[in-house]
Amino acid sequence: MNPIHLSTAQRSEINLLLTRDRLKAVPVDLSKANLFLTQAEEAVSELGNIQAIRIQFDVAYNSCHSVGEALLAAYGYRTTPGAGQHMAVGEFLAVIFAESSAKKSTVEYDYLREIRNGLHYQAKPIGKAQTDHAISTAQSLLAAARDILN
Numbered sequence: 001m002n003p004i005h006l007s008t009a010q011r012s013e014i015n016l017l018l019t020r021d022r023l024k025a026v027p028v029d030l031s032k033a034n035l036f037l038t039q040a041e042e043a044v045s046e047l048g049n050i051q052a053i054r055i056q057f058d059v060a061y062n063s064c065h066s067v068g069e070a071l072l073a074a075y076g077y078r079t080t081p082g083a084g085q086h087m088a089v090g091e092f093l094a095v096i097f098a099e100s101s102a103k104k105s106t107v108e109y110d111y112l113r114e115i116r117n118g119l120h121y122q123a124k125p126i127g128k129a130q131t132d133h134a135i136s137t138a139q140s141l142l143a144a145a146r147d148i149l150n
Contacts, residue, residue, distance in 0.1 A: 102144030
């Protein structure tokens with residue numbers, strides 16, 4: 001694993017996340033990054049075996065989150081403890097993929113996060129189209145992360 005170098009603009013955006021206490025700098029952990037990436041890959045590969053759309057959505061969303069955690073570890077960051085950790089992962093994804101074809105998927109991650117919160121905290125219903133969208137987003141983020149992490 002050999003992550004591509006961040007641009008000056010990306011480093012500046014990450015510094016803002018650090019200043020706002022959304023992220024904390026930690027040692028780069030490529031082993032952890034690889035484990036999270038493998039976890040995301042395994043989740044995506046199992047999606048076709050799951051019949052319940054709510055469970056498919058949850059697995060797809062968790063795969064997106066694992067991609068974010070892989071990238072955080074690969075670049076030497078983690079989210080700060082407390083509320084908003086999933087949102088901070090999304091903010092980091094937006095910085096990392098700002099100059100990539102996966103930029104739109106980072107916006108979708110935030111949308112999926114809101115749906116996930118509705119599922120987990122308000123028992124809101126979900127449709128097949130939302131689940132299909134989550135799966136597509138997970139696949140897109142995973143492919144983009146593979147490119148970035150080499």
